[in-house]
Amino acid sequence: MDLDTVLNRPWSGWSKDDGPDTDVVLSSRIRLARNLEGVPFPVAMKGEHLTAVMAAAERVVESLNSGAGLGRYSLIAIKDLRQLDRAVLVEKHLMSPQHASNEKYGALILREDECVSIMVNEEDHFRIQTLSSGLQLPETLRLANVVDDAMDRVVRYAFSPQIGYLTCCPTNVGTGLRGSVMVHVPALALTGQAGSVLSAVGKLGLVVRGLYGEGSEAAGNVFQISNQVSLGQTEGDIVANLSGIARRIIDQERDARARLINGIRMQLEDRVFRAFGVMKNARIMSSAEALRLWSDIRLGICAGLIMGIPLAKLDELLVMSRPGYIQRTAGREMEPSERDITRANMIRKLLEV
Amino acid sequence: MMLCNRCGKNPASVHVQTIINGVKTEYDLCDACAHEEGYISMFHPFTSGAGNFVSAFLEGMPWTGTVSKPEQCPVCGWSYDEFARTGFVGCQSCYEKFGKRMEGVLRRIHGATRHVGKTPGWRKPTGDTKLDALKAELEEAIRKEEYERAAVLRDQIKELEKKSLSH
Numbered sequence: 319m320d321l322d323t324v325l326n327r328p329w330s331g332w333s334k335d336d337g338p339d340t341d342v343v344l345s346s347r348i349r350l351a352r353n354l355e356g357v358p359f360p361v362a363m364k365g366e367h368l369t370a371v372m373a374a375a376e377r378v379v380e381s382l383n384s385g386a387g388l389g390r391y392s393l394i395a396i397k398d399l400r401q402l403d404r405a406v407l408v409e410k411h412l413m414s415p416q417h418a419s420n421e422k423y424g425a426l427i428l429r430e431d432e433c434v435s436i437m438v439n440e441e442d443h444f445r446i447q448t449l450s451s452g453l454q455l456p457e458t459l460r461l462a463n464v465v466d467d468a469m470d471r472v473v474r475y476a477f478s479p480q481i482g483y484l485t486c487c488p489t490n491v492g493t494g495l496r497g498s499v500m501v502h503v504p505a506l507a508l509t510g511q512a513g514s515v516l517s518a519v520g521k522l523g524l525v526v527r528g529l530y531g532e533g534s535e536a537a538g539n540v541f542q543i544s545n546q547v548s549l550g551q552t553e554g555d556i557v558a559n560l561s562g563i564a565r566r567i568i569d570q571e572r573d574a575r576a577r578l579i580n581g582i583r584m585q586l587e588d589r590v591f592r593a594f595g596v597m598k599n600a601r602i603m604s605s606a607e608a609l610r611l612w613s614d615i616r617l618g619i620c621a622g623l624i625m626g627i628p629l630a631k632l633d634e635l636l637v638m639s640r641p642g643y644i645q646r647t648a649g650r651e652m653e654p655s656e657r658d659i660t661r662a663n664m665i666r667k668l669l670e671v
Numbered sequence: 672m673m674l675c676n677r678c679g680k681n682p683a684s685v686h687v688q689t690i691i692n693g694v695k696t697e698y699d700l701c702d703a704c705a706h707e708e709g710y711i712s713m714f715h716p717f718t719s720g721a722g723n724f725v726s727a728f729l730e731g732m733p734w735t736g737t738v739s740k741p742e743q744c745p746v747c748g749w750s751y752d753e754f755a756r757t758g759f760v761g762c763q764s765c766y767e768k769f770g771k772r773m774e775g776v777l778r779r780i781h782g783a784t785r786h787v788g789k790t791p792g793w794r795k796p797t798g799d800t801k802l803d804a805l806k807a808e809l810e811e812a813i814r815k816e817e818y819e820r821a822a823v824l825r826d827q828i829k830e831l832e833k834k835s836l837s838h
C-alpha cells in the first residue's frame with residue numbers, strides 16, 4: 319500500500335460508496351478493544367513486551383493479507399511518520415490524537431481503502447476500527463468481526479468467561495465494543511429541537527457528543543452518538559439498540575426538513591444559496607466558517623435545492639478544510655491566516671463544476 | 672439552549688448519563704467542563720483516557736469488609752491506588768487481583784457483571800476433554816484467587832495446545 323495515496327486524497331474508500339441514509343448519517347463506526355493474553359497493557363508495558371506485541375502485529379497483518387477478500391494491509395510505526403502525515407491520519411479518523419504522539423510503542427495497521435484501521439498499543443494492544451458510509455452498523459460490525467476472527471487465528475486474546483475481553487479501562491470490558499454514528503441534524507438545530515431530541519437520546523443510555531465549535535451551535539450541527547455499556551449485552555444487541563435510536567433521529571430530522579421546506583421555503587432557499595455563494599466566492603475562509611457553510615449547503619443538496627453536487631464530494635470538505643490536510647498538501651507548515659486563504663482556494667476548486 | 676450543569680455559563684454540548692446502583696444520574700456539560708471531568712476523551716470515537724470517569728465511580732467507595740485491601744497486582748506491579756487514581760488497570764491479572772472491588776465497579780459502569788457476547792477461539796470448548804478440563808480448572812483457580820495454581824495451569828494448557836498443534 320502506498321500511504322501517500324491515502325494521505326493525498328480528501329476522501330476515503332468508505333466515503334466513496336454512498337451508504338443508506340447519508341442525508342442524515344455521515345458514517346457508522348465500530349471499535350473493538352482487544353489485548354494479548356499474558357502481556358501487560360500498554361500503560362504498564364516495558365520494552366521487552368513491545369517485542370511480543372509487535373510480533374503479534376506482524377502475524378496479524380500477514381493473516382489479514384492472506385485472507386480472501388479482506389483487502390491489503392500495511393503496518394506503520396508512528397515514529398516513522400512525519401508530523402503532518404500523523405495529523406492527516408487523525409483528521410481522517412484513522413487514529414486518535416493521543417496515538418499520534420505515541421512514538422515509543424505506537425503503530426497503525428491500515429487497510430488501503432481506509433475501511434479498517436487497527437491502532438497498536440494505544441490504550442489497548444489492539445483497537446480494531448471499521449468505518450462505513452451512512453447508517454449500516456450491522457454491516458460495519460460484520461466487517462469488524464471478520465477482521466477480529468482473522469486476528470483471533472494468530473494471536474491469543476486476554477479473555478475471561480465471566481467478564482469477557484479484558485481491557486485496560488473497565489469501561490470497555492466485555493465485548494470491547496463501541497459503536498457510533500455521526501449524524502448531521504441542521505433542521506433540528508434550525509427549529510430549536512436539537513437539544514431536546516439529543517438529550518432524549520442520552521436518557522436511553524447512549525452518549526451524545528457535539529463536535530463543537532465556537533458559539534452556541536455544534537460546529538456543522540454534527541453529533542456523534544455512541545453506546546456507553548459494553549458488558550452484559552451481546553454485540554448484536556448493542557448495535558441493534560444504537561441503530562434503532564439512530565433511525566428515530568433520522569425520522570425526526572427528515573420531519574423537521576419537510577416542515578422547513580413546506581413552511582418557510584423562501585427563507586430556507588435564501589440561507590442555503592447565501593452559503594453556497596460565499597463558499598464559491600470567498601478568498602479567506604476559517605475552518606469554523608467552512609463547517610457552518612458546509613452544513614447549510616448539505617441541507618440544500620438534501621432538500622433538492624442545489625443540484626449537481628454529490629454529497630460524497632461535498633463531504634470531502636470535512637477533511638480538506640482541516641489544518642493538517644491543508645499544510646500537508648502544501649508541503650509545509652503555515653500560519654493560520656495563510657491557511658485560511660489556501661482553504662478558500664481549495665474549496666472554490668472543489669465546487670467548480 | 673441548555674446551559675452546562677457544572678459552570679452554569681456555557682451552552683451544554685455533552686449529555687452524560689450514569690447508572691449507579693440502578694439510580695440514573697444525568698448531566699449536561701459544556702465542552703470545557705466535560706473535558707475537565709474527563710468525559711470528552713471518553714466519548715471521542717477512540718475512547719482514550721476514560722480514567723477520571725472510572726475514578727469517579729470509585730470515589731466515595733471506602734474499603735470495607737473483612738477482606739484486606741489488595742496492595743499490588745503480583746504480575747504487573749500495578750497498585751489498587753494507581754487503579755483508583757487513573758481508572759486504568761495494568762494487566763489482565765489486575766482484574767483477578769482486584770476481583771470483588773472490580774465487580775462493584777463494573778456493576779456501576781455497565782449495570783452488569785457477566786459477559787454474554789463473543790468468545791475468542793482459544794476459549795471455546797475444543798472437544799479435547801483433557802484440555803477443556805484444564806481450562807475449567809483454570810477458571811476455578813482464578814475465581815478462588817489461587818494465582819500460583821492458575822499460573823501452573825496456564826503453562827499446562829499452553830503445553831498441551833502446542834502438542835495438539837504440532838500433530
Ligand SMILES: [Zn+2]
Nearest residue numbers: 675678701704
Ligand atoms: Zn461548563
Ligand SMILES: [Zn+2]
Nearest residue numbers: 744747762765
Ligand atoms: Zn496487573
